[in-house]
Amino acid sequence: MAGNVDRPLRPIRENQRTSSISESEYEIVNDTGNMGYDIPISAQMSRRDNRKLWELNYQEAAIFLQEGENNDKFYTHPRNCNALPAYQIAHHQWFQVLDLVAALGLLLLAACERPAVPFLTLPVGVHGSLEILGQLILALQLAIKMRWLGWKTFIKHKRTSIKSFTLAIMFIESVVVLIRQTNHFRVTRALRPLFLIDTHYFRGVRRISRQILMSLPPILELIFLLMFFILIFSILGFYLFSQVANDTYFSTLQDSFVSLFVLLTTANFPDVMMPAYASSRFNAAFFIVYLALVLYFLMNLLLAVVYDTFSNLEKRKLKRLYFHKRIGCQHAFKLLVTKQDSNTVNIRNFIGMLRYLRPNKSRSHWPRLLSIYKIMNTCNSVCTIFFPVTFFQ
Known part of the structure; x- marks a missing residue:
């Protein structure tokens, strides 16, 4: 690369x-x-x-x-001058807003489609046409992205490939609805939030969702362990209390599992214990051991695993983000140094780069920037770019 x-x-x-x-x-x-x-x-x-x-x-x-x-x-990264215009259009603020409006429009169309809110109901032809319009805007965004990336990189980009496949299926279904002039049961409408999550302004949601999915494996292992202990105690409770008179909580193996699963939230305690406790006071030991092991130990252990896994992923993600910015600064640094001085970036080249990086910043910010630049210029390294740009945001 x-x-x-x-x-x-x-x-x-x-x-x-x-x-x-x-x-x-x-x-x-x-x-x-x-x-x-x-x-x-x-x-x-x-x-x-x-x-x-x-x-x-x-x-x-x-x-x-x-x-x-x-x-x-x-x-x-755009490879040649032909890809540069498409890159600039795709990253333009107004185009990103248009993408967001199209995704929100598709999501809000659910209020106008059958079964719809009574006063928002629209004819099939109207909401079908609006849906196709929103899908064409999203397709335009994908076409510009393909022009910028090239079809090989476009296919390798998983999120973009999934979005393209989903959009193609939804477009075909929308055309069918317009031709038949009637709605049918449409499962693909449940996929519309994917377009909203893929927009530029929801990149924080994508990051959190990705981290939640990445933290699932260790959490699922502990959940399986929790379900295993509930199953063991369910079988044991069924054989111990199924013969107790008027005890409907353990009459079958299924009732036993459901009762102990609800007991995990203490919503049916002490009612679930009273019939067995009326039969023998020693039966209370079963519920005490169950609550101590499953509720107070395993549940707290699950909470600790969730917190530790998610926080570790967050720390690793922040480190990757930092080093990713650093690599970007290294590439930019190579483009701004001169033959005579390959260790520092002169102020002319730095300001020239800022005209493209922060075009909307007024010149009133520049004295502060120049002061920071002079301090960091003593580093003779990539920090000459990294720190002033960070402070200039």
Whole structure:
């Protein structure tokens, strides 16, 4: 991957180099740290081409920092200038809002479809057309994403592949509803929240949902252990108390399991114990041992496992997010250093990158940024980019 992500977005063509390279322009020629790495020293390049080259470097460095900030995988980085417009459209704020509105619209259509809220009921043709409109907007987002990623990377991206498959099935079903002009039982409507979760503004929900799914294996093991102990005590309770008069809690093996499962919440205590306790006071020991083992030990152990698993996953995730940002800064750093000074980023290149990374920030923020930049510039490393950009958010 490292050999691919550093490719230029828009290499300078031979027929665009018209004049000799000046001393000031020599610093970016044949440098592996920026987009001019593939230009031979003997090449001819105008001053205008030099500015264009640096502008492309600034833009690509900003994209790397955005990918690190948003935790986007670097294999989705635009590979050439043809993919750059699609990338910019897909990451534009208004396009992300349009994607969110389309996903919300599909979700809210459930109030207008049969069985619907009485005063919100719409004819089949109306809500069917609105559904197809929302699906076409989502399909447009997927088409732009395919243009940006390429079909091979598009297929490898699991979340995008699942979304495409689900959208295709729902579109076919919507067309069938419009043709028949009647609703039928539609299971695919339950999948509409997936489109909302896949939007840019619900990335926090995706992260939490992913962590919950990843924390399930150790939790499920303890849940199975809990169910095993309840089953053992159910069988034991059935053979001990099924012959007790007027004891309906343990009359069958199924009733015994349900009674002890409810006892786990103490909702039927002490009622579940009273018939057996009336028969013999020693029968209370069964319920005391059950509650002490299952309720006070295993349930607390389950809570501890849930907390420990989730917190460990959260810590590992935060570490990965930090190192992901760091890798993005490293890629951006290589694009901003010069041939004369490959250890630091000069202030001109740093501000040029910020024009693409934070285009909406006013110049009133720049004095604070420059102060932080001067302090961190003593690091002679990637932190020259990382820390000022972090404070500039």
